[in-house]
Amino acid sequence: MTTNPIRIVPLADGMRAMAPATPPKLTYRNGALLQSVKVFTLFWGKAWTTSPDLVKMAGQMNDFFRYVLTSPLMDAMTEYNVPGKSIQHGALIGTANTATPAPKATVKDASIQSLIQKLITKGTLPHATPDTLYFVFTPPGTKVVDGKDASCSQFCGYHNQATAGFFYAAMPYPDCNGCLDGMPAFDALTGTTSHELCEAITDPVPGAGWYDDANGEIGDICAWKFKKLGGYTVQLEWSNKANNCV
Numbered sequence: 395m396t397t398n399p400i401r402i403v404p405l406a407d408g409m410r411a412m413a414p415a416t417p418p419k420l421t422y423r424n425g426a427l428l429q430s431v432k433v434f435t436l437f438w439g440k441a442w443t444t445s446p447d448l449v450k451m452a453g454q455m456n457d458f459f460r461y462v463l464t465s466p467l468m469d470a471m472t473e474y475n476v477p478g479k480s481i482q483h484g485a486l487i488g489t490a491n492t493a494t495p496a497p498k499a500t501v502k503d504a505s506i507q508s509l510i511q512k513l514i515t516k517g518t519l520p521h522a523t524p525d526t527l528y529f530v531f532t533p534p535g536t537k538v539v540d541g542k543d544a545s546c547s548q549f550c551g552y553h554n555q556a557t558a559g560f561f562y563a564a565m566p567y568p569d570c571n572g573c574l575d576g577m578p579a580f581d582a583l584t585g586t587t588s589h590e591l592c593e594a595i596t597d598p599v600p601g602a603g604w605y606d607d608a609n610g611e612i613g614d615i616c617a618w619k620f621k622k623l624g625g626y627t628v629q630l631e632w633s634n635k636a637n638n639c640v
């Protein structure tokens with residue numbers, strides 16, 4: 395058993411088996427919120443610059459961020475404003491590709507954190523602010539491992555605060571049924587990305603922002619329930635106010 399806060403997108407199969415035994419309700423734990431999130435996307439591996447399909451998808455993911463960060467999805471997050479902290483629209487502040495080092499077949503979370511740190515030092519990535527959120531996308535065929543958990547086995551993505559203090563999300567390429575749930579890869583990726591984005595905004599230090607001890611973060615409660623927004627697949631998120639996934 396782990397006592398770590400939940401901060402992953404689980405596999406689709408696992409979620410269908412689960413029924414929320416405890417009625418969901420997020421409570422605020424006095425920690426940080428990302429008030430006006432500044433997203434920087436990092437596409438790791440040369441496939442993102444050499445495969446026409448992946449080049450296209452990377453561009454589409456950036457378009458997705460440009461849209462969603464000023465969309466009604468962000469407006470919905472204002473339900474979780476607290477005195478002194480108000481959630482506003484965010485922005486995509488930049489994007490980069492890196493192929494150095496090349497991602498191995500298995501990439502550990504520590505390698506993702508140190509890659510971000512290295513690229514900040516190098517100037518490829520901007521320095522972190524309290525609102526900065528780095529999104530790292532790994533290429534097809536790369537398995538991401540976080541502790542005992544692995545992509546396509548336990549999760550389809552996660553967000554966290556790095557040991558060095560910055561906020562980031564790791565998004566493995568959805569190349570398994572558990573992370574596709576019958577959708578095209580791009581739709582699956584925008585869906586899980588929206589899950590992690592909303593969680594990183596409302597609970598950037600996992601378990602220290604808006605959290606539910608029984609059911610996890612804002613996206614966990616509604617995992618694998620989607621809607622279309624601006625033509626994109628986004629995940630439903632838990633609303634305390636509506637007492638439902640919206």
Ligand SMILES: [Zn+2]
Binds near residue numbers: 401404611
């Ligand atoms: Zn989650």
